[in-house]
Amino acid sequence: MELTSATTVNKPPQEVYDFWHRLENLATFMAHLDDVRVTGPSSSHWAASAPFDTVVEWDAVTTGDVAAERIAWASVEGADVDTSGEVLFVPAPGGRGTEVLVTLRYDMPAGALGKAVARYFGDDPSQALDDDLRRFKQVMETGEVVRSEGAPWGKRARKEFPQRPARPLSEEELQELRARKEVMA
Amino acid sequence: MKANCWVGPNKVEVQDVPDPTILNGRDAVVRITSTAICGSDLHLLDGYVPTMEKGDVLGHEFMGEVVEVGPGVDGSRLRVGDRVVVPFPIACGACLACRAELYSCCENTNPNAGVAEKMFGHPVAGIFGYSHLTGGFAGGQAEYARVPFADVGPIRIESDLDDEHVLFLSDILPTGYMGAEMCDIQDGDVVAVWGAGPVGQFAMDSARMLGADTVIAIDDVSYRLEMAASQGYRTIDYSDTDVRSALLELTGGRGPDKCIDAVGMEASHGTAHVHLYDRLKQAVRSESDRPHALRQAILSCRSGGIVSVIGVYGGLVDKFPAGAWMNRSLTLRTGQCHVQRYMRPLLDRIERGEIDPTRVITHRLPLAEAPHGYDIFKNKADGCEKVVLKP
Ligand SMILES: NC(=O)c1ccc[n+]([C@@H]2O[C@H](COP(=O)([O-])OP(=O)(O)OC[C@H]3O[C@@H](n4cnc5c(N)ncnc54)[C@H](O)[C@@H]3O)[C@@H](O)[C@H]2O)c1
Ligand SMILES: [Zn+2]
Ligand SMILES: [Zn+2]
Numbered sequence: 001m002e003l004t005s006a007t008t009v010n011k012p013p014q015e016v017y018d019f020w021h022r023l024e025n026l027a028t029f030m031a032h033l034d035d036v037r038v039t040g041p042s043s044s045h046w047a048a049s050a051p052f053d054t055v056v057e058w059d060a061v062t063t064g065d066v067a068a069e070r071i072a073w074a075s076v077e078g079a080d081v082d083t084s085g086e087v088l089f090v091p092a093p094g095g096r097g098t099e100v101l102v103t104l105r106y107d108m109p110a111g112a113l114g115k116a117v118a119r120y121f122g123d124d125p126s127q128a129l130d131d132d133l134r135r136f137k138q139v140m141e142t143g144e145v146v147r148s149e150g151a152p153w154g155k156r157a158r159k160e161f162p163q164r165p166a167r168p169l170s171e172e173e174l175q176e177l178r179a180r181k182e183v184m185a
Numbered sequence: 186m187k188a189n190c191w192v193g194p195n196k197v198e199v200q201d202v203p204d205p206t207i208l209n210g211r212d213a214v215v216r217i218t219s220t221a222i223c224g225s226d227l228h229l230l231d232g233y234v235p236t237m238e239k240g241d242v243l244g245h246e247f248m249g250e251v252v253e254v255g256p257g258v259d260g261s262r263l264r265v266g267d268r269v270v271v272p273f274p275i276a277c278g279a280c281l282a283c284r285a286e287l288y289s290c291c292e293n294t295n296p297n298a299g300v301a302e303k304m305f306g307h308p309v310a311g312i313f314g315y316s317h318l319t320g321g322f323a324g325g326q327a328e329y330a331r332v333p334f335a336d337v338g339p340i341r342i343e344s345d346l347d348d349e350h351v352l353f354l355s356d357i358l359p360t361g362y363m364g365a366e367m368c369d370i371q372d373g374d375v376v377a378v379w380g381a382g383p384v385g386q387f388a389m390d391s392a393r394m395l396g397a398d399t400v401i402a403i404d405d406v407s408y409r410l411e412m413a414a415s416q417g418y419r420t421i422d423y424s425d426t427d428v429r430s431a432l433l434e435l436t437g438g439r440g441p442d443k444c445i446d447a448v449g450m451e452a453s454h455g456t457a458h459v460h461l462y463d464r465l466k467q468a469v470r471s472e473s474d475r476p477h478a479l480r481q482a483i484l485s486c487r488s489g490g491i492v493s494v495i496g497v498y499g500g501l502v503d504k505f506p507a508g509a510w511m512n513r514s515l516t517l518r519t520g521q522c523h524v525q526r527y528m529r530p531l532l533d534r535i536e537r538g539e540i541d542p543t544r545v546i547t548h549r550l551p552l553a554e555a556p557h558g559y560d561i562f563k564n565k566a567d568g569c570e571k572v573v574l575k576p
Pocket of ligand 3: 276290293
């Protein structure tokens with residue numbers, strides 16, 4: 001499975017690159033990622049939670065890194081998930097900020113693991129990546145992922161419709177959000 | 186708190202709901218002192234705009250006192266205790282659209298952008314109390330509301346003007362004004378306005394303020410036409426008059442230079458069979474909007490003129506007169522109002538007494554009577570032009 005998506009962020013390429021370069025940041029806006037940890041100068045550990053409380057994990061290496069221009073990564077030989085990705089940062093014309101062009105590739109493993117990963121991307125994987133990039137843009141331009149009462153779940157707001165009604169959250173719902181540290185205390 | 190909620194087609198109910206809390210760092214919570222019912226709410230009420238959920242809090246025209254601010258709110262722009270009017274589009278102030286003052290097209294404030302994109306090609310900004318297509322934000326026909334990006338949109342009212350003089354800065358006054366501004370009014374222009382609802386009335390006032398020679402109101406509700414006539418505007422009742430010939434008569438055969446559609450997708454039609462055709466198509470969802478006023482505006486406008494559309498459309502229209510538009514060099518302009526752009530200059534005009542927004546208010550009701558307010562506003566009963574609700 002190969003997915004591509006693009007967005008324009010109203011910030012200079014260096015700043016957008018810097019944010020992406022701290023790979024930990026990816027988990028703040030990419031719905032399928034639980035956690036990304038930098039483990040060495042060019043190595044990282046990625047975790048995606050899959051249905052039924054299973055977690056899929058893999059190690060990755062940075063395969064390309066040009067300041068303010070490009071970052072690429074790939075899972076290591078023999079990892080449970082065969083995946084790679086690339087992001088390009090291109091100055092938009094006329095001072096319109098930075099065009100962010102993303103390609104993600106996942107080679108689905110066979111069996112249960114593959115099904116879990118596929119399910120995580122949902123029926124419309126390219127929509128999922130588009131939504132990831134929208135949240136990336138929100139975080140870059142406004143500092144956080146925007147929440148509404150209908151979609152208060154931040155990056156988990158993927159399966160959208162029908163939503164909860166557009167009315168304030170109950171105490172229980174707020175507690176659930178706070179438990180995930182996803183809401184202002 | 187109490188809030189007016191949509192519970193199904195043509196049914197609203199004042200319910201007890203939880204009080205709002207801060208969800209994003211730049212949120213504020215506002216204790217609402219005045220709020221209003223809008224023609225746009227009517228499109229939601231009967232279900233013409235999809236993606237309503239049972240229990241949605243309605244309302245996008247409101248003002249009040251800031252009672253809480255999130256940790257990210259810029260204290261030089263907003264503090265607890267400030268008295269503010271809140272613009273209906275939610276705008277981040279940082280994206281390219283916001284920087285270009287296209288606030289209702291903000292690229293960051295609609296958490297359901299993916300859905301809006303499927304419907305409109307590109308997403309639109311979040312709007313309070315206005316379906317999940319525009320984000321699923323709880324609205325302001327309530328005692329309190331959460332206001333995202335509270336240090337971007339809301340305008341502080343520092344003078345002692347009462348609520349009724351400033352409340353409509355939230356929507357209909359800027360909307361009417363933008364409708365007239367898009368007409369690029371020149372000396373001697375005749376401006377025709379379809380719809381004598383509150384938005385149409387403010388479009389007429391603004392057209393005159395911006396220098397129109399003659400302003401013509403078109404509607405079929407006699408008390409609304411009388412309200413326009415009382416301000417010195419010409420009127421055409423489309424229920425008993427052929428609009429196009431009446432406009433030709435009033436303009437020496439030229440047609441109005443500029444036309445404003447302040448009706449939108451639920452226009453009714455004098456000619457029963459055309460109306461029925463559109464109504465049927467709308468019912469089977471092969472056409473979502475009934476564009477009578479828009480068609481008539483395009484066909485009536487003089488060659489080279491401007492048709493300015495502030496009435497709301499939600500989806501697809503049928504029989505769009507593309508030939509008239511193209512062959513006669515017409516310009517179409519439109520948009521959900523970029524309210525933030527107009528609040529300060531219009532507040533100045535109100536303070537100078539150049540415009541009196543209170544003139545459209547016919548009903549002041551407690552929030553608890555919101556369902557009655559919807560009923561009379563929708564059915565044009567009891568001389569209703571604009572309802573202000575007091576929580
Ligand atoms: N662009 C924006 O940002 C914006 C903001 C607010 C409201 N609106 C829209 O503006 C429109 C008017 O709002 P309102 O609050 O005045 O609503 P309203 O329902 O009170 O007014 C609409 C008027 O149009 C009249 N009308 C119906 N069919 C007509 C026809 N064929 N020809 C002439 N008149 C006709 C009705 O009798 C009514 O008086 C609505 O579509 C509303 O959604 C747009
Ligand atoms: Zn309105
Ligand atoms: Zn914006």
